[in-house]
Amino acid sequence: MTHALQVENLRVSFPTGDGGLVYPVDGVSFTLDRGRTLALVGESGCGKSLTSLALLRLIPSPGRIENGSTILLGDTDVLSLRGEPLRKIRGRRIGMVFQDPMTSLNPVFTVGDQIAEGVRAHFDVSRAEARRRALMLLQEVGIPDPAARLDAYPHQLSGGMRQRVMIAIALSAEPEILVADEPTTALDVTVQAQILEVLDRLRDRHGMAVLLITHDLGIVAGRADRVAVMYAGQIVEEAPTERLFASPSHPYTQGLFASIPRIRGPIGRLSPIGGSVPAPGAWPSGCRFRPRCPRAFEKSETMPPLLPVGPDHRMRCWLAERERA
Amino acid sequence: MSPLRHALARAWRDPRGRAGALILAAVTLGAMIGPHLLPDPLAQPCVLTCRDLGPSLEHPFGTDDLSRDVLARVATGGRISLGVALLAVALSVTLGAVTGLVAGYLGGAVDTMLMRLVDAALAIPRLFLLLLVLAVWEQVPVLVLVLLIGATGWFGTGRLVRGEVLRLREEAYVRAAEALGASRRRIIFRHLLPNTAGPLLVAATLGVGDVILLEAGLSFLGLGVQPPTPSWGGMILDAKAVLVAAPWAGIFPGLAIVITVLAANLFGDALRDAVDPRGA
Numbered sequence: 001m002t003h004a005l006q007v008e009n010l011r012v013s014f015p016t017g018d019g020g021l022v023y024p025v026d027g028v029s030f031t032l033d034r035g036r037t038l039a040l041v042g043e044s045g046c047g048k049s050l051t052s053l054a055l056l057r058l059i060p061s062p063g064r065i066e067n068g069s070t071i072l073l074g075d076t077d078v079l080s081l082r083g084e085p086l087r088k089i090r091g092r093r094i095g096m097v098f099q100d101p102m103t104s105l106n107p108v109f110t111v112g113d114q115i116a117e118g119v120r121a122h123f124d125v126s127r128a129e130a131r132r133r134a135l136m137l138l139q140e141v142g143i144p145d146p147a148a149r150l151d152a153y154p155h156q157l158s159g160g161m162r163q164r165v166m167i168a169i170a171l172s173a174e175p176e177i178l179v180a181d182e183p184t185t186a187l188d189v190t191v192q193a194q195i196l197e198v199l200d201r202l203r204d205r206h207g208m209a210v211l212l213i214t215h216d217l218g219i220v221a222g223r224a225d226r227v228a229v230m231y232a233g234q235i236v237e238e239a240p241t242e243r244l245f246a247s248p249s250h251p252y253t254q255g256l257f258a259s260i261p262r263i264r265g266p267i268g269r270l271s272p273i274g275g276s277v278p279a280p281g282a283w284p285s286g287c288r289f290r291p292r293c294p295r296a297f298e299k300s301e302t303m304p305p306l307l308p309v310g311p312d313h314r315m316r317c318w319l320a321e322r323e324r325a
Numbered sequence: 326m327s328p329l330r331h332a333l334a335r336a337w338r339d340p341r342g343r344a345g346a347l348i349l350a351a352v353t354l355g356a357m358i359g360p361h362l363l364p365d366p367l368a369q370p371c372v373l374t375c376r377d378l379g380p381s382l383e384h385p386f387g388t389d390d391l392s393r394d395v396l397a398r399v400a401t402g403g404r405i406s407l408g409v410a411l412l413a414v415a416l417s418v419t420l421g422a423v424t425g426l427v428a429g430y431l432g433g434a435v436d437t438m439l440m441r442l443v444d445a446a447l448a449i450p451r452l453f454l455l456l457l458v459l460a461v462w463e464q465v466p467v468l469v470l471v472l473l474i475g476a477t478g479w480f481g482t483g484r485l486v487r488g489e490v491l492r493l494r495e496e497a498y499v500r501a502a503e504a505l506g507a508s509r510r511r512i513i514f515r516h517l518l519p520n521t522a523g524p525l526l527v528a529a530t531l532g533v534g535d536v537i538l539l540e541a542g543l544s545f546l547g548l549g550v551q552p553p554t555p556s557w558g559g560m561i562l563d564a565k566a567v568l569v570a571a572p573w574a575g576i577f578p579g580l581a582i583v584i585t586v587l588a589a590n591l592f593g594d595a596l597r598d599a600v601d602p603r604g605a
Contacts, residue, residue, distance in 0.1 A: 056504050061432075091506035098504075103497040108328055108519040117515070118505045153328075169505060 004209040005032040005055070005094075005177055008070035012050050014063045014280070022281035023066075025050050026233035032177065037203060037210040039220040039241070041256075042230035045277050048213045049099075051230075052179045055211075056090050057081070073177070092122045095170035097199075099182040101162035105154035111138075111165045112150035118172030137168040141198050160191035167198060171206075178202070181213045196223060217256060221245055229253050232277060232288035235306070239313035249323075250315040251293045287317065295319060329522050335599035342595025348588035352581070356407050359400025380573055387573040389563060399577050402555035407585070409471050409550070410536040416475025418482055418529045422521065425486025426513045430494055440487065443480045451477050452539070459548035467550055470543075474536055482528050489521045496520075523600030527593055534589035541582050557582050 012025035025047040032038050042048045053059055055071060057078065065071075071078040073093050081089065098104040106114060115134035119125060125133070131150070138146035141164040154162055163183060170178060180199060184192035196219055203210045212224055220227055220241060228238040229250065237250040248254045255273035275292045278284065284291055286301040293300065299318040307320035314320075336342035380387045386395035428439040455473060459465055465473075493499060494517070502516050537557075543549030544558030552559060557578040564575030 058500065058503055087506050087508060089506070090504055096501070096504040098497055098501055100497055104501045106498040106502070106516055106520070108522075109515075117502070117507065117511075121506045121508070121511070166501075169501070173506065 002074055003031040003072070004034050004074065005211070006070070006072040007031070007051075007055070008072075010051060010054055010069045010071065011066035012047070012054055012059055012063055012069075013066050016281060020281070024063075024233050024280040025054065028230070028233075028235055030228055030235065030238070032209045032211055034176065034209050035203065035207045036226070037200075037212055037224040039212045039214060039224035039227045040230060041214055041217060041220060041227055043215055043277050045279070046230040047233040047280075048230050049181055052096070052181050052211065052213055055179060056094055056096065057086060058090075088122070091118055091170075091173040091175065093175055094177045094179055095173065095175035097163070097166050097170045097178065097180040097183045100186050101159055101166050102186065104166055105162055107154055110151050110153055111157070111168075115165070115168050115172050118169050122173040133172070134168070137171055138165070140171070140202070141165070141168045142194070143168075159187050160194065163187060163191075163195050164198065167195070167202070171202065174206075175208065177209045177211065179211045179213070182215070183212075184219065185215070192219065217260060229256070232283055233280060234288065234316060236289065236317070237313075237315040238306070239310070243310065243313050247310070247313075249309045249313070249320070250289075250317050251295045251319070252289045253315075255292075255294075289317075329519070329526075332523055332526075332596065332599040336592070336595045339595040339599065341591045342599065345588045345590070345592030345595060348584060349592060352403060352585050352588065353407060355400055356403035360397070360404060363394065363397035363400055376571075386577045387571060389560075389571060389574040390567045391563075395560075395574055395577050398555040398560055399557070399581050402557045402560055402578060403581060403585075405467065405550055405554060405556045406537055406540055406558075406582075409467065409474070409540050409556075410533045412471045413474040413478065413536050413540075414529050414532040416471070417478035417532065418525055419479075420476070421479035421482025421528070422486050422518065422525055424479065424483040425488075426490055426517055426521070428483070429487040429490025430509070430513050430517060436487070439483070443483050446477075446480045452542075455539075455543060456546070456548060459543065464551050465548075467554070470540070470549060474539060478532065478536065482525070482532075485524060485528060486521050489524055490517050493517055493520050523596075527597045527600055530589055530593035530596055534586040534593070537582060537586050537589070 008029045010025055010028040011023055013021045013023050016022055028047070028051055030038060040048045040051065050059065050063070054065055055078070057065070059065060065079060069079060073089060076089065076093070078089065105111065112131060112134045115137055116127070116130035119130040119133050135146055135150055138149055143149050143161060143164050149157070149161070154165070157165065178199070183199065184195050187195060199210060199212070200223060202208060212220070214220065224241045226238065227241050227244045228235045229252065230236065231252050237244065237248070237253045244253070248257050252273070258271045259273060261270060273292055278288070286303055287293070287296070290296045290300045297318070304316050304318045306314040306316050307318070308314050309320045309323065337346065376388065376390055384394050384396065386399060389395055389398070424439055424443070428436040454477060458473060462469070499512060499516055502512050507516070540549050540556065541558030541561070544556045545562045547562060550556035550559055552563070560578035561575050564571065564578070568575060
């Protein structure tokens with residue numbers, strides 16, 4: 001069966017000052033199906049944003065996607081495209097919602113113009129028709145009084161409104177896949193929930209596939225169908241959301257859960273994970289979480305593959321073998 | 326209200342900006358309607374008795390050594406000088422903007438090539454280049470003068486715009502437009518160009534002052550606007566011969582140059598502060 005999106009062994013390299021290469025995304029694989037949400041979770045610097053940019057071939061220079069990586073969009077091999085065909089999948093097949101609605105809108109255009117731009121980049125329609133669709137999109141993302149907002153400049157809108165506009169722009173070319181890169185990080189908690197509800201509603205109504213990129217496990221629960229946890233350029237654990245929340249298996253995932261405050265249950269101290277994510281290029285040999293891992297053992301000195309720990313549940317840790325045995 | 330209109334409104338609230346704008350408007354208006362109300366700037370009402378007359382009611386700025394009305398000539402000369410300046414600046418700003426946008430956004434080999442071209446061009450003294458061409462090409466038409474001044478004046482603007490674009494292309498909204506499938510041309514002209522409008526407008530305003538001075542200098546050397554067409558620089562050249570007998574023939578066009586250039590610079594400075602308040 002073809003998936004809406006299939007990523008295999010994605011590697012992104014950047015040259016270092018001394019002529020070497022680092023791989024901030026190092027062998028990432030996942031699939032995404034229509035009407036589903038996959039959450040890609042990880043700390044800053046784990047490579048999750050670069051992964052999303054790679055889907056549209058927007059890796060900033062001088063970075064590049066390594067040979068041997070595969071990105072299939074339905075039947076389209078994204079990595080073989082150049083020029084006009086590549087431009088045509090941007091926005092049209094994959095829509096992107098960026099993290100910071102304050103800077104992702106062009107300050108010199110009205111939001112109506114910016115939404116209409118996406119419509120006109122992919123459909124041969126008149127200005128009036130593009131404007132009409134822009135109005136409908138504003139309505140769809142739940143902006144009150146959309147007709148008046150159409151002629152507003154970005155600085156005249158609140159952060160939540162701007163993020164809704166960003167979503168409307170991402171939807172303007174009716175993509176099959178919506179990639180939302182930290183869509184709520186810059187927003188108040190109350191507004192966060194509203195924005196996430198908009199995304200859920202749109203996914204269900206249009207049967208889109210959603211790739212939700214976040215550092216916040218809290219917004220994943222009850223929203224994503226699957227979760228992939230990233231650490232140091234790799235996926236370290238992947239499972240259906242309920243299963244991952246019920247039995248997080250990788251020591252890193254367990255560490256993430258241990259550092260979230262709980263509403264129910266006994267009150268104890270939070271236990272954050274010691275240390276911080278090593279920079280690409282400074283990754284240890286073997287398992288990359290080894291230096292911070294409370295359960296590291298001899299075998300951690302060789303890099304583990306993704307090993308099964310349960311039905312549809314895999315992790316990049318040798319403990320999987322031990323627990324199964 | 327768009328950011329550019331905000332900047333213009335801020336410049337208008339600045340006393341320098343308002344004074345500059347009002348003076349420029351007055352000079353432009355005078356240059357546009359003056360020639361229709363005033364005597365013919367080429368007319369010589371009488372040959373002997375009307376030469377070198379001092380300012381009077383009939384001739385507020387006096388007459389020159391050929392008995393022509395100096396006020397009428399300042400107004401008509403203003404039309405020429407301002408016209409040359411505006412057209413030449415429009416040309417150089419366009420060339421500079423396109424070069425800077427293309428070099429800055431595309432980067433790589435295109436950028437290197439264009440910027441080395443600009444480096445080379447900036448190494449040639451503009452005035453001497455113009456002097457050379459104009460000295461060889463006698464009786465140069467005004468339109469050619471405009472083209473020459475415009476074509477040699479865009480290098481700085483090109484660099485300025487490129488620098489702006491290098492900064493702007495890292496902006497999230499440019500990335501967002503790319504992710505939306507906007508074409509290169511669209512990103513350059515719809516996203517980058519309007520965001521450089523502020524600095525471009527500043528460069529253009531200050532450029533008008535520069536070009537007025539340049540054209541006046543060339544005309545003063547007899548290489549710019551050719552007689553009998555009046556221009557401010559050319560009038561000062563003519564007045565040089567009668568500096569003692571009829572100083573007004575040189576003073577008034579000189580004042581016109583000073584006032585116009587000063588106004589352009591005042592407005593340009595105010596606009597610069599309004600476009601980028603951090604630099605104020």
